[in-house]
Amino acid sequence: MIQRNTIQCSVILKKINELKAHVTADELYEAIVSEYPSISRATVYRNLNKLVEMGKIRKVSVPNGADRFDYLCCDHYHVKCRLCGQLFDVEMDYIADLKQRIKDAHGFEFFGHNIIFDGICPACGKTKIKENKK
Amino acid sequence: MIQRNTIQCSVILKKINELKAHVTADELYEAIVSEYPSISRATVYRNLNKLVEMGKIRKVSVPNGADRFDYLCCDHYHVKCRLCGQLFDVEMDYIADLKQRIKDAHGFEFFGHNIIFDGICPACGKTKIKENKK
C-alpha cells in the first residue's frame, strides 16, 4: 500500500480545477474550509505538494510572494505585475530548446526551466497614468 | 537630502563583492556580524533592497528558498540543484528579445524576465549514481 485516496485530496484537486486561477495554498484553504470546515492548513499544503509530484497540478514560485498553484493545461509562462502583485498568464510558446542554448553545462543535468516576466498589468498601467496627471 | 551614505551600507556592499557568491541575506549577516558585531539583521535586509534598487547588486528569487544576492557582472541566468538546493551560474546569452515572443500582451508593459533552471549539479549527480549502485 503506497498511496491512499483521501477525500481531502480530491476536494483540493476539485477546487483548484474549479477556480481555474493562480491560487495560493492559503487562498485555497480559505475557499475549501467553508464547505469542509475541519480541513487543516497542513493538509492543504501537503496535498498540494503531492499533486504537484503526481503531475496533476503545477506550482509556480513567485518572487516576493507565496507559491501559487495552477490547474493543468498547456505549458505556459507567467508575468507578475510589479504594482498589484497579481500573477497573469502569458501567451507564448514554451521554449523547448532553451537548454540547448546553455554554453557550458559543467556536468549539470537539466530538467526544465521557469520563466517569470516582470511587468505592469493593464489595470495598474491606467491607474499609473491618472496619478501622473495629478 | 535624499539618501545618506552609511558605514553599514558600504560594509554590506563590500562584503558581497568580496564573497562573489549567491548569498542569502542571513548568510551575509552572519559574515558581517563577526567584524561588525552591532549590525542588525533589519539593516542588512534594508540595505540589500536599497542596493538592488540602486542597481549595484542583483537579487535572485529562488523557488523554495530565501532570496539570494549577487555581485554585478554580466547578465546571466541560474540553475538550482534540486538535490542540494544550491544556486549556480549558467553560461548562456541573455535572451534580449524574449518579450518579442509574447503573442498577446493584453496591454501589459514588460520590463524584464527571470529564468531559473531546474537541474542536478555535478556533485549531487555523482552521489546519486553511487546510491543507485548500492
Next chain:
DNA sequence: TCCTTATTAGGATTTAATCTTATTAAAAGA
C-alpha cells in the same frame, strides 16, 4: 469485519522578511 499504517486535525514551530520605536549619526547650513 478486522488490521495495518498512511493520512489527518490542530496547534506548535521554523524560516524569511519586515515592522516598531527610541536612539544615533550623516550632512547641510550657520
Next chain:
DNA sequence: TCTTTTAATAAGATTAAATCCTAATAAGGA
C-alpha cells in the same frame, strides 16, 4: 566648527509562508 534636521540604525517584536509534531482517524488489503 557647531548646530540642526531627519534619514538610518539597533534590537527585539511581528508577520507571513510553510512545515513539523503527535494523537486520532480512516483507507483499503486480508
